[in-house]
Amino acid sequence: MAVALVTGATQGLGLALAHGLARRLGPSGTVYLTGRDANRVAASAEAASRGGVEVRGALFDVADPGAARELAEQIAERHGGIDVVIGNAVMRIGPDDDPRTVIGEYVQVNNHGTTRLLRAFAPLLNDGGKLLVVASSLGTLHHLAPVLHRRFTDPSTLDELDEQVARWRDEVEDRRTGAWPGFVNIPSKIGQIAAVRILAAQRRDADRERGILIAAVCPGMINTPTSALWWDVSTAPTPDQAATAVLDLALNPAEPRHYGELVRHGEVVPFS
Known part of the structure; x- marks a missing residue:
């Protein structure tokens, strides 16, 4: 019986991924649909369960420092391991938001939430398991001034990366932005992909033997109300359409070239 988990799964792409996993896994699967609003989690899980698969709604706020570990322990106790983890939780910001006032929560959710998810769930992956972080092609180094590249390439542990991301957060809060881009989504996404690369470097040999895939995934532009604040998304895919490629990566046999x-x-999008 396959066990899967999606974070940030009560709307948009996350909800589409949870529904897609439920359809593809069928009655023998279990999908954990997670979010931080109890009513929305319950309603979303009930809707996704109509295909016969067991969809369990679970409260999970990735900004809570202990939440990932606690949920991982619960899943380990119930199932022994997990087959698919998709980290999709994100704090969304709009063009009118002041980066200085939102950067603290933004980093806590998008970046520290990602590294906590990786730490908690990578040890639970079953043979053939997939651990995916939804990111963006904006998270590649060519979007960042070269003087800042080593902030994301030098760290060799997730703790070291967390320190660098916190340093960036502090510089934004203190207006010491220097060469940093004004669009905070860029360094944040780079940090997410750097986290995946660091974890993959530590686990590569063992994961290869077990058929495990750890990767970041870019779903491309999606027609959502949040994206519409920034770009013209009128012709972009819907969340259900965008979910297809992510689900293929999560459920098809792993390709070695995708690892990390x-x-x-x-297709692989080069980091640098």
């Missing part, structure tokens, strides 16, 4: 990389529609 950012993958978009089955």
